[in-house]
Amino acid sequence: MVDLSVKIGSLRLKNPVLTASGTFGYGRDYDEYLDIAQLGGIVTKTITLNPREGNPMPRIAETPAGMLNSIGLSNVGADRYLSDKLPALKNVDTVVIANVAGDTIEEYGEIVSRIQDQSRIDGIEINVSCPNVKQGGLAFGTNPDITAEVVRISRLETEKPLIVKLTPNVTDITEIALAAQESGADAVSCMNTLVGMGIDISTRKPLLHHILGGLSGPSIKPVALAKAYQIVQVLDIPVIGIGGIMTWEDAVEFLLAGVTAVQVGTLSFVDPYGSIAIIEGLRLYCQKNGISKVENLIGGMIQS
């Protein structure tokens, strides 16, 4: 028997595979395709204090080995999240992480405070990749001081495990990751999407209504792995790897680079069962290679 469990701060996950925010709805949308209790955990779609309609269409496009999205944080808002979405996860034996965002630093504190007493929420992931109007539209997470402030204010509101989801669109991600750690984050997840765009040459229109969007999928895997590896070198808290994970081999790659768990995003769109297939693949890989605990893989890269 292989022990697949891992620990993110005080959270024990039955295995290191979670589904990423925005790619698994509020947790029950893929019930027809998989048993969510088999997952290490679910990160729900980013919620904000008030509901949001999201951006005009088109919102998605395909790119070489990837996709662009500019959904615009369309979500049901905190009230409906608490009244409709969370209760639907009541008796599910897996970890539920609520992902939250705000328009201002204060709003991060408010949304955390609004949901933090829910026993069904096992951890809170802070999405700092939203545009900060005060900073000229650059994401909160591109500035270490602002990131620190967002984390600090959220930390004041909750004792639940607090995970900061980093944006990769920065010069030095270790600086931001350290700021998150020093302000009280229990873990960081790395990474959100890269900024990208595309143009339909037949109509001459941008592929996305908002022109710029977020790139995800296998094309970004090498970048995600590099960022995760870089922050693993400087942090003491656990890192969750995200970006382009499609197979159990990809998951092993991230674990060897030093992350404690992974999230899969775009994969679910292509193969709703893909996250479970990764878990099965990990188990088999460990069995075959005599690895009794998946934790033993973490950081196991051999430097040549």
Added chain:
Amino acid sequence: MVDLSVKIGSLRLKNPVLTASGTFGYGRDYDEYLDIAQLGGIVTKTITLNPREGNPMPRIAETPAGMLNSIGLSNVGADRYLSDKLPALKNVDTVVIANVAGDTIEEYGEIVSRIQDQSRIDGIEINVSCPNVKQGGLAFGTNPDITAEVVRISRLETEKPLIVKLTPNVTDITEIALAAQESGADAVSCMNTLVGMGIDISTRKPLLHHILGGLSGPSIKPVALAKAYQIVQVLDIPVIGIGGIMTWEDAVEFLLAGVTAVQVGTLSFVDPYGSIAIIEGLRLYCQKNGISKVENLIGGMIQS
């Protein structure tokens, strides 16, 4: 007859397609596969004052729709560049751009001064993606002040068209591009490779000896297009688009986003004739669509 020519500062290119530095040797390596006089221009491999052996193996690896490299600026050095490589391009009717780099700000000035009186060199591209030891190994081009200083010192040495090749691994590329423009650059090229990595899970070793390397190829196209578009919005000088261009459609996409010319890199490895195929494709596309000058495409994206 379609007019494919474009202007980069005082440089007139017969068409907007150049081959990117490091992917076309010193200009004559692909002679068996194409007639280089048909190219808009050639950017030669980055040269430094002294020859460099480059990094230990492995230096390259394949990734989803892309590749990683850490060649380590292996090059013949300024002397052999001038004595062997440049003369071989003597009677070729195309634009030759020398790409240069240094270990210190001063070295940039020295290498520019060393080559700038060569009539065969039509322009100089400054590679600011090399690690700056004084800045803790971050590339020169990640800091606007250092970029400005590199450009200023190079500008003092030459009146040749000066192109600054930007690194994408920054929070705000417009800031760096503006610094380059204000310090006297005649154009910028965008972009160099993204930082990425990979691990061979069977050996547990990193795919590259140096662990981190540069990601190129179709996977980075959406990022390259976004960066190019962003700097086109703020600059007055021309922008050359680079990153993942594989087809004439990709080239049109970049032109519509506002670049004046493009460079193709990884494509040449996959299809040495690819650059010429792009030029032919562009010509045909213009003909079919009644576009008399390719310049009319530049910035032609229609915002919805």
Added chain:
Amino acid sequence: MIHICEITEQHSITNNIYRMRLKAPMIASSAKPGQFIHIKVRTGIDPLLRRPFSIHRIDPGNEEIILLYRKAGRGTSILSQMSPGDSLDLMGPLGQGFDLQTSFDHAIIVAGGMGSAPVFFLIDELLKAKKKITLLWGVRAGEEIFNENEIRKQGIELKVATEDASKGHCGFVTDLLSEYLSKNITKNTYSGFVCGPECMIHEVQKIVESVDFRWQASLEARMACGVGVCLGCAVLIRERGFQMVCKDGPVFDLREVQFNG
């Protein structure tokens, strides 16, 4: 549900329109007209996303579904190169089909281009329910019209418009609709159905503004998940806000769709 289905037949109808049969017992026995399937045209990462296709027809006896598709880009050209015996990974049936429960006697169907794909399944069901049918069918070139005899033999009133004047009315299918409405419709025992490109559907919306029976439209949008998760395929529906074409549609009440511009 995800199904691995064998291709049992593949034919080209024109230069770039293909008809494909797939062994898919579960879908053949449960699908409704207007629903679609979501296909991974090949394993691996290129192309990455699935491609949505309406169910063109079902052949329950053979446990088969039939697709009708146009070679439009990378995904469909890979599809077009596949052969009987090859397998496809598909999800479905997805989405809400046409609502045929409302009371009406006479279906008036407007189909444009590949919008004809779902229309044949719709017609098969309408015939079972003994409805009168008028089909207004617009295409670029006459060669894209197929099954003409079968259609007429079934007692369906068929009017064709071609953009290149090679068959029927020269012009748009919306011309046929305007003409039809101006002549025929008096009472509201009709029900309207429209499938085709967005601009055509938008045009139909304007034309039928004043007629007082129900119109259902089948919309298209770029899709990632196909099941309402990614929120990528939104369409603005009056009073309901953004709805997902994949999950809440692809069939919507025509009058409630808010097109951009």
Added chain:
Amino acid sequence: MIHICEITEQHSITNNIYRMRLKAPMIASSAKPGQFIHIKVRTGIDPLLRRPFSIHRIDPGNEEIILLYRKAGRGTSILSQMSPGDSLDLMGPLGQGFDLQTSFDHAIIVAGGMGSAPVFFLIDELLKAKKKITLLWGVRAGEEIFNENEIRKQGIELKVATEDASKGHCGFVTDLLSEYLSKNITKNTYSGFVCGPECMIHEVQKIVESVDFRWQASLEARMACGVGVCLGCAVLIRERGFQMVCKDGPVFDLREVQFNG
């Protein structure tokens, strides 16, 4: 040169070793043993890069070249699914082959695993030049040994080593070499050739340190361009510094190769 070549034959030799024939007149007429071709296994971006394969043999009469390859990953498994009639885009012949101009009577060849691929072309040329040949061939399992009778009939001395003891010596081909050298070699009318995985070649380098005839080794390295441009496939060669496996090799003087560690 880039060639679009038709596959004329494809057979599996074992579970995952394949032999492929390609119509390639220019290559068949000009290639030298030790050279390789660089294949785009399919159009598009996945996989992105070409894959290098030694020329296993040529059949000039039929204007064909023959490859021998192991299904190792994505690219080779796509190759293994191709059929006669399909076409491949390939560059070649590339690199410097073996130098057969040096004077020697007796070739001693060490082949490990897929290193046997270029060896057959080499043997064909050595036979034409009327050289004596000793082939030491190491594989994991006996089933990977093929053409055994043909080889012996040609008067070649063949010794086999298998790791699973299913044929010949149980162990490594380097054991065979040590033994062979300890018994046979007295004068320097020999010339040595070695093809196989890096660790084996490295081992051979150590073993032949004290013998005083020339050894040539065919190396492998991950490649992008295949023609010396990307500088990706460097190998450290004594006195010459970094050389490119694709352009300066893949054949190098064994004694001059500097392996890591």
